[in-house]
Each structure stands twice: as structure tokens, then as C-alpha cells.
Amino acid sequence: xxxxxxxRWPGLIPYLFLxxxxxxxxxxxxYPAIQAFSLSFTQYDLDLSQAPRWVGLKNFQKLAGDAVFWxxxxxxxxxxxxxxxxxxxAPLGLAILVNQKLRGMAWFRMAYYTPVIISMVVAGIAWKAxxxxxxxxxxxxxxxxxxxxIPWLTxxxxxxxxxxxxxxxxxxxxxxxxxxxxxxxxxxxxxEAAAIDGSDGWQKxxxxxxxxxxxxLLLVAVISSISAMKVFEEIYIMTQGGPLNHSKTVVxxxxxxxxxxxxxxxxxxxxxxxxxxxxxxxLLNLYLSRQxxxxx
Numbered sequence: 137x138x139x140x141x142x143x144r145w146p147g148l149i150p151y152l153f154l155x156x157x158x159x160x161x162x163x164x165x166x167y168p169a170i171q172a173f174s175l176s177f178t179q180y181d182l183d184l185s186q187a188p189r190w191v192g193l194k195n196f197q198k199l200a201g202d203a204v205f206w207x208x209x210x211x212x213x214x215x216x217x218x219x220x221x222x223x224x225x226a227p228l229g230l231a232i233l234v235n236q237k238l239r240g241m242a243w244f245r246m247a248y249y250t251p252v253i254i255s256m257v258v259a260g261i262a263w264k265a266x267x268x269x270x271x272x273x274x275x276x277x278x279x280x281x282x283x284x285x286i287p288w289l290t291x292x293x294x295x296x297x298x299x300x301x302x303x304x305x306x307x308x309x310x311x312x313x314x315x316x317x318x319x320x321x322x323x324x325x326x327x328e329a330a331a332i333d334g335s336d337g338w339q340k341x342x343x344x345x346x347x348x349x350x351x352x353l354l355l356v357a358v359i360s361s362i363s364a365m366k367v368f369e370e371i372y373i374m375t376q377g378g379p380l381n382h383s384k385t386v387v388x389x390x391x392x393x394x395x396x397x398x399x400x401x402x403x404x405x406x407x408x409x410x411x412x413x414x415x416x417x418x419l420l421n422l423y424l425s426r427q428x429x430x431x432x
Contacts, residue, residue: 176404195405207381208389216364218300223307223360231315249309260373263302292382299370311356318352358421386410
């Protein structure tokens with residue numbers, strides 16, 4: 137059978153091997169995405185006795201006047217602005233440090249990567265305990281006399297920053313490993329030649345490391361940006377969008393409207409808007425990657 141297919145349709149064999157994975161991907165990803173797209177133009181509230189009713193752009197008109205949505209969108213952008221630059225630059229510095237050939241460096245790599253393998257649910261619960269009024273952070277502040285306690289998760293001004301810190305703590309090791317793979321692919325001869333020319337440590341990294349790591353920097357920027365736009369677990373576990381919606385993000389708002397208010401159509405419309413933001417960002421990434429690859 138395989139021989140007959142290979143003779144008649146030689147290009148079909150690879151797709152047959154991919155078929156099971158494509159079927160799973162289609163059922164788990166593409167079909168729900170198509171359903172969500174169609175629901176965003178209907179009126180549907182999980183009433184199984186009634187079919188979705190076409191309402192056109194009504195959900196999007198409602199979305200334009202939804203103050204909570206715009207606040208969630210601002211929070212998402214602010215979250216992206218606070219998390220992504222740190223996750224792009226700080227792991228590169230860590231990767232440069234742990235790439236040194238020193239005794240015990242493998243233990244440092246393991247220590248930095250350990251938060252990555254911890255479940256976000258476990259990490260969120262643990263950090264929430266640290267942030268309480270009797271948590272270790274406030275106890276340290278009282279011990280050194282700086283404060284009687286900071287409302288890390290209950291202050292409108294601090295809640296989102298506190299969640300950002302957890303995201304950064306958990307993501308540092310993951311992006312460090314990506315950078316570490318790139319650093320180990322740079323020939324040592326380039327650094328030796330730079331040292332002969334009189335370049336010091338930081339100058340070598342500026343002239344050699346950063347230019348050669350541009351594709352990795354762009355990759356990390358893309359991955360961390362998309363993750364920041366889709367943040368949910370940290371918000372759900374630690375703040376649930378509070379206080380006063382100051383930590384509510386777009387994805388968490390989708391969850392609320394879909395599973396708390398059972399407004400599947402409106403939640404789908406919000407999700408479609410988020411998808412358009414991510415799609416535009418992906419196009420921008422494609423353009424920047426081409427520009428990066430064309431640089432000398």
C-alpha cells in the first residue's frame with residue numbers, strides 16, 4: 137500500500153504521517169476558533185433550546201461603549217509594557233553570567249530554571265501568601281522599620297505590579313535557556329579576536345554578543361509579548377481582576393463574561409478583538425524579523 141501511494145503521489149506520504157496531529161489540532165484549536173468567530177456576531181447565552189441568533193455588529197457596538205473592557209485593555213497594555221522589556225533584557229544578562237565556565241555554574245542554571253517547572257497555580261498561591269499582611273515581605277519591612285505593611289494585592293496602584301513580579305520571576309529561567317542556546321552557538325574565536333584588539337568584557341558583548349543574538353532577542357520579545365497579552369492564571373489566582381478592576385486583563389474579562397455571566401457571544405467578540413491585536417503584532421514581528429535577517 138505504501139509503495140503504491142509513494143509511486144502515484146510521492147508528496148502524500150509526509151502528510152499522512154501528519155494527519156493524526158492535524159486532526160487533533162483541528163478539533164482542539166481551529167474548530168473552536170471558528171465557532172468563537174461566528175458566535176461573536178450572534179446572540180447566544182448557552183440556552184440549548186434556542187439556536188444562536190444573528191445580530192451582526194451589535195456585540196462590537198456594545199464593546200465600544202464598555203468602560204470595563206477599555207480598562208482591561210489598558211491594564212493589558214500596561215502589563216505588557218512592564219513585563220516584556222524586563223523579560224527581554226534581564227534573562228540575557230543571566231545567560232551571559234551562567235555561560236561562564238566556572239565551578240558550580242550548573243547549580244546556578246538549575247536554580248534560575250526551577251521556577252519555570254513550578255505550576256503557575258502553585259506559584260500564584262505561594263506568592264499570594266507572601267503578599268498577605270502577615271506575609272514575609274511585610275514582616276521584613278516591619279523588621280527593618282520601613283513600613284508597617286504594604287497592601288500588595290489590595291491596593292489599586294500596586295496590585296498589577298505585584299502580579300507582574302510573579303510573571304517575571306517565573307519567566308526569567310525560561311528565556312535564559314533560549315539565550316543560553318544562542319550564546320553557546322557563538323564561536324569563541326570571535327571573543328578571542330576581540331580581546332586581542334583590546335576590547336574589554338562589556339565592549340565584546342556590545343560588538344559581538346548583541347548583534348549575533350538579534351534573532352533570539354526578537355524571538356523572546358515575540359513569545360513574552362504574546363504571553364503578556366494572554367495573561368490569565370496569575371490574575372485569576374492572585375487578584376481576580378481586583379481591586380476595582382485595576383488588575384483585570386482582557387483574557388480575564390473574557391472569562392468573566394463567558395463563564396460568570398454566560399454571555400458567550402459577547403465574550404467571543406472580546407476574544408476576536410484580542411486576536412486582532414495579536415495578529416497585527418505578529419505581522420509586525422514578521423516585518424521586523426525580515427529586517428533583522430537583512431542586517432549585516
